[in-house]
Amino acid sequence: MWPSETAAWFARRTSSARDWPAPDALAAKGDSRISVVLPARDEAETIGGIVRSIRESLMDQFPLVDELVVIDSRSSDDTALVATSAGALVVAQDEILADLPPLWGKGEALWKSLAVTSGDVIVFIDSDIRNFAPHFVTGLLGPILADPTVSYVKACYDRPLTEHGTVSPCEGGRVTEILARPLINMCWPELSGILQPLAGEYAGRRSLLENVPFVCGYGVEIGLLIDIVNLVGLDGIAQVDLGVREHANQSSAALGRMSGQILDTVWTRLYRRGLITRQEPPSTELAQFTRTAVGYRPNHHDIRVTERPPMADVLATRPSSLAPEGEL
């Protein structure tokens, strides 16, 4: 059975994007500034459509979104060009706060975005979504704009899995189902009502996002969720059903490496909570195997993640809250 606070939270804080149409979100916006951030590594195929959709529907038709920023996360394809042509401001991850030793991955892209955006509310959207529509943004904004006690809104949805051209409607989210959900239920049962803890689409108040650490790589979502519930409590979090989300499904081996990063992130939080005594796991190396003509070849990967301190602490040591020109 769920902890009673989780059951009550689930009933109170779960809504649908249908409950938050764009005109209602616009009416609730008031003086708040809203930034949409798209972290992107090699997403030339999908990013143009996402940027155009947000620009046309939520900037031109309904002036809900004030800035639309793509953080180019070391792409080797035309992501930056395509996103710029579609109407986004594109900033290269490594050019932001360039005096700091660079970290890597999605978490780093999101953390750096806080230094080059000005919204009071920030909406993060993955750039590989194949069925993106404006309700992804309006749905995530609804609960935060309508209720000052909500600080963080996670997306939830059905996740199809497409393998060799065959679509299984609800078999996606493999890391979520096999790793993240069991871990969360075991160690943070109060969070067990979060339908998609790893969802890459979420909205947060700047005042909150600047005051939590960001883990680099794929540890960022689970790290944020655990740290944010500590800070604002369950009731400061809401979730919104966006329907169905389709993206390019990664290989099992890639998801194994993602899982390693998630485990390393969780390890640190279990340690901080006093639930384990070792600060570091015995190893952060992951051996995966390839079969060759003569047997198995191990491929060694380091799944260690590091974390950035709260952005507010970093910006406080700088002359102005936004990075100086030329040193984005």
Ligand SMILES: O=c1ccn([C@@H]2O[C@H](COP(=O)(O)OP(=O)(O)O[C@H]3O[C@H](CO)[C@@H](O)[C@H](O)[C@H]3O)[C@@H](O)[C@H]2O)c(=O)[nH]1
């Ligand atoms: O070095 C990187 C790698 C990825 N991305 C972007 O991050 C987003 C999500 O990456 P993806 O590889 O598509 O992750 P998923 O397989 O979709 O993983 C799911 O689970 C991850 C772990 O929680 C989350 O980070 C994702 O948002 C979530 O969709 C995409 O826009 C990527 O372009 C970067 O910006 N930098």
Ligand SMILES: O=C(O)[C@H](O)COP(=O)(O)O
């Ligand atoms: O969020 C997850 O669980 C991983 O990104 C895997 O998702 P997929 O199984 O839909 O590719």
